[in-house]
Amino acid sequence: MTTVTTTPTERAYEPVIGLEIHVQLRTQTKMFCGCALSFGDEPNTHTCPVCLGHPGTLPVPNAEAIHFALMIGLALECELAPRSIFHRKNYFYPDLPKGYQISQFDVPLSRSGRLGDVRVHRVHLEEDAAKLVHAGASGRIHGAEASVVDFNRGGTPLVEIVTEPDLSSPEQAGEWLRLLRATLKRLGVSDVNMDEGSLRCDANVSIRPAGTATLGTKTELKNMNSFRFLERGIAAEVTRQEQILRGGGEVEQETLHFDPQTGALSSLRSKEESHDYRYFPEPDLVPLAPTQAMLDRARAALPELPAARAERLERELGLPTDTARLLAFRSELGDFYESALGADGATDPATLASWVTVELVARLGDVDPVESPVSPEALAELVRLVSARSVSGSAAKEVLDAMAAGGGRPEAIVAERGLGLAGAGELEAIVDRAIEANPDAVEKVRAGTGKAMGAIVGAIMRETKGRADGGEVQRMVRERLGLG
């Protein structure tokens, strides 16, 4: 970085980013009534007097949602409140049947946690709003010809996770959100699907002169429903704020809507018209005081979490950091890997990891390997064949193609397709033919031009259709030419 100057036009800024994440819990029923959770079902088929806010109805907290929220609080190393309070957050909107959302305010379920290198400010429980669908070109309520409400989503249990402003780049924000997503997925408490809205992320963004500790005016970015949009949205906002400050202006506190189509940010509401939510304790609910049994149950339900798993894979198996993280963040890959490793203790962990994270992922994409025709035992066997030099690397890839398409054991596929390494006698004859056929190259190799070896080896590999090991072939050629 260049020298920091004092003129606003050239000053270097650094972003200060905090995230607010809403996670729909994967419970059987809604937060405060007995309606089943659903996604994509016929509108208004999962409703009852309670979640429609009929007069006289009362909320009854969902024990499973509380269990999941406690698991999240523990997984994020939070302090759990011995007694947390539900509040009413009041505002009028058609997607809010009671005219208030039951949420938590000054005494949340848990606070002061950490995930990776980011501090977690708080984690609390609340209910989701219903879904508004606006007819008309704008797709938003302003300018819509009509709006309809689907109450299926209304009352879905939500956990809100708020971080401290510990992130300093869009990429870091994206990376941390991936870790959080992997963690929640591993806990099994949510589908964490950003497309479907079961994981939603808002970002609080401000910038400050690089190296200072002051906090600038922050804006809130909404609607970034993918990792890519999150990073793009934050980057766009950082640029916008830099331009304002460089131009001598002041950043205004406001809520911004990110348009994924255009990448543009538009103002939703500014501070002057911000809501007064008139929070007060929800008199229809008693304080949430987890019993020791509830805490024990939540603790017992915690699996090994991605951050810990990545660290273990790196430390105990010597995997490269990126490989270890990939296996840990995509826990289905990690599970497949560890199961393959267990199937054949002799396999080199790093080689096997590379086969899983590179070759297998290339063939399966996002499909969970458990649901593919490739079994962990079969992949372990294939890797063992390669290590034992019974099959060449490139032939092994062909075997994996066949396994990914139709299953089967590697040894059977190798035999069936004649993909085993060429035998010594067969290979010697081929080597002799190649030397005869390439006198120029032979001359150059003898003269010490190493590159010329490629032509000879290439010819041999072509003839064996890859069933030979490149290193072994080279060794044989040199031996033949008396260069051994």
Added chain:
Amino acid sequence: MSELLDLSTAQAAQSVRAGDLSPAELLSAYREQAEADELGAFLWLPEEPLGVMGTAADAPLAGVPLAVKDIFCVEGVPTTAASRILEGYRPPYTATAVERLAAAGAPMLGKTNMDEFAMGSSNENSAYEPVRNPWSPDRVPGGSSGGSAAAVAGGLAPWSIGTDTGGSIRQPASLCGLVGLKPTYGAVSRYGMIAFASSLDQCGPITRDVTDAALLLRHLVAGGRDPCDSTSVDFPQEIELPSSEDLGGLRVGVVPELSDAATIDAGVKTVFDATLERIEELGGGVEQISLPHSEHGLSAYYVLAPAEASANLSRYDGVRFGLRSGDGDLLSLYERTRADGFGDEVKRRIMLGTYALSSGYYEAYYGRAQRVRTKIAEDFRAAFERVDLVVTPTSPSVAFRLGERTADPMAMYMSDYCTVPMSLAGLPAISIPAGLSEGLPVGFQITGPAFSENRLLAAAHALEQAIGFDSSPARGKAGAPAR
């Protein structure tokens, strides 16, 4: 026929059980009275009498029909809380209290009039019509459960249920010469009871005598904690039918802050003092105690109850049920629906409550009122270390004239002066008729610790026997109880 209507419900139930009277006969006798209602007590009667539960004769409540305040949701039955905003609304479900009493053999006779959303002390805030006091038709029956009280006092119903937030069962019972019981907060499920102020609302009986009140309460709490109401609890004992005839050994506390307040009318005070003498005659000891914060109860109440109400009434937005006004635009939908649908008193309280919760005012109003509430609860706790029961007048005055206080909300709010502290503390309280002043009934309020309903009912029963109040307005006026 009139003999049948004179039967107490306990007597009627006994006749039904003995086979001398059929539940259908009983129902049709009351239905005839209710149809001829000139008091404005009923807002709705079924077109056809509702079926009397199949085997009502052996059901515990023997088919004795029940008048239900129109604040209770009943599936498919118009339920308005006496508000225009719920005109035409038919709930898709039934309130737990109504369901439990029906299951025990008390079918619903009809829905009774009330102050809109239970906000009022005279029943003049009904969006439909005011209710008249059977003791004097140009006077109010009290509120907000005015219709339930008038129906029972006027002989249109054998018994009824109402709701009490700051006195809405006890004050109309007092003004109509009836027994009204507000149970301990949490004793009776609030599920299906349209909310006014959730942390205060309780359902309870309004009846001709203490035994009937005990009988209804028994079946309201008998099912135990309602899983649909997180704030409901298991009642620790069964409710006993009271038989006590004396108050031997009972320590009764009198609260000068409430009973000697300037707001208590002289006639009411006279009856109150006479009742204290009766307590002593019955073997009870009367001593003075102090509830130092109780005089601030009304102020705290008129912050807390409107605050909760402002949120509870947000759901009436024209989107899903009830009245819908406006020109199709969202803001106009909200504004017109609520402007057209709510009456003045409801609007006043929504504004009061919204203000009290607003950012910058929350601590000064809601926060401070909550602290007063805590102080009042502590006062009672301290008092109950010295005495078994606390007694006060129920209402500062007898029934006032229709229109007398409508122009002065503060005067109207004073009606709750003696009943609000118990509501804030969540305590059970019963009002029994103790005599007449100006020819109109005067109520006497007895309060005990949480879940002391059996103690309250026993004491109320002993006093009731000694006082011998006649709950029939016609006879009661003719001969005031002898002293």
